[in-house]
Amino acid sequence: MRAFSQVDVFTTEFPYGNPVAVVHDADNLTTKQMAAFARWTNLSETTFLLSPSHPAADYRLRIFTISRELPFAGHPTLGSARAWLAAGHIPQRTGEVVQECGAGLVTVRRDGARLWFAAPPLLRGGPVASADLRALAAALRIESEAVVAAQWADNGPGWVAVLLASADAVLAVEPDYARFGDFTAVGVVGPHPAGSDAAFEVRAFIDEGSRFEEDPVTGSLNAAIAQWLIPAGLAPAQYVAAQGTVLGRQGRVHLSQHGGQIWVGGDTVLGITGHLEV
Template identity: 60%
Template sequence: MTTNTADSPRLRPFAQVDVFSAAPYRGNPLAVVLDAAGLSAEAMQRFANWTNLSETTYLLPPTDPGADYRVRIFSGSEEFPFAGHPTLGSAHAWLAAGGEPRQDGTVVQECGAGLVRVKREGGRLAFAAPPLTRSGPVAEADLSRIAAGLRLDREALLDASWLVNGPEWIGVLLDSADLVLGLRPDYSALAGLKVGVIGPHPAGSEVGFEVRTFIPGDAMPEDPVTGSFNAGAARWLIGSGRAPVSYLVAQGTVLGRAGRVHIDAVGDDIWIGGNTVSCIEGMVLL
């Protein structure tokens, strides 16, 4: 296979998908290059940076016989072994382009973290949360930095845990959704950390938790809606008894988005679901 270079670009099928929203332009957009054969990692990273989106994905033939396709996932500055909204958006684009899963009703995606199952769930897609590769307590020095970066007293951080399943998230629990929505972070104080903040809505609300995720130094320092973080947080919240086995998350509210993430624990699996909408379809020169 010949590596693509700047001297030999070609038109490739391309889609832009809105993820975790039933209405276009209210969720988290994803750029998907549907045929990335021959593209170098450098070319992938360059285009991902140019899109100015939180992530761009590249679909390739699988190397694992159990997978339907292989995906590489890039933010504006790095490649991820796994990420959530790129998983759902890539599966949506692959299916919309005529992809036929080998298993009826279940797409199997190959990525840097291994094989990830994606299923149709009514009108939504949902992925099975991968295992955490790091969890547990966060160092006090990091918690002090996070409190300063969130402009909160240290005591306002009720609990925290590493929630690494690709991106190196630290999850932080606050007292309420209102406190989460009122945050105005100091990104310079959070530099080098990826922080997700969770606060419960009042009992009886349709939405169980409000979530915001911060990635200082990235093209978008606040991610609109984050599947990987919510996957890790679901393991933490359900496992510690803070959340029921099924609940709904709101994210992106402060950014004018209406992200909704559906969490369902079924047996040993935790499914992270959301609506996906095609917004742009065409060709891209790469």
């Protein structure tokens, strides 16, 4: 028997965020066992807490979707840190937790009840080629002229991000998954009117192996979008993004730039605790 947690991330109210399943004390589990359990949970991500191999890390994390292992993902990082802290662990440094994962070391800082992770460097950035942009527009079933800008924003899952003129335009997107082709992770973002409780609306469409799905609230995508929009002057140095609206969620992702580093913050709710036998 080992401890198990399910944490709702990027929300203050359960169950209106994005859930992650967290398996504690997973050192003796094989990759095959981890992958099988992740398929069984059928959540967007399931994580496994292990002893760190790097001296600066507080724990090591492995992150699985139902079809593959990821080097990094945002909401699993915050949810796993919350589960690790709630289990009574004490980090090496006051106010910070250092996570070791496939993308390297990721710092998670605590600001009251809210947790923030430092956005990892992009694996791929830069503009989207015109042919790819036309293919993206067709897959999203929008006119090419509706795309204000587009950028590769890959920090692990393969994100490419598309900026539309408004949040309403983002909410109206009805993608044609059959036309996504080689795109495995597509994000769409657009600004809300001034005075709204969120500056931007975000949606995320990702290949889960056997099918495409819309992700409720996505830390890695929001991190990458902020790494694009803030330096480009398309977003302020601090803002809040809404996500999950069309799925009946109330996701809120906090983005902030300090000293050139993008931080991604979110509230977390420990929704389920218990034990499992794997």
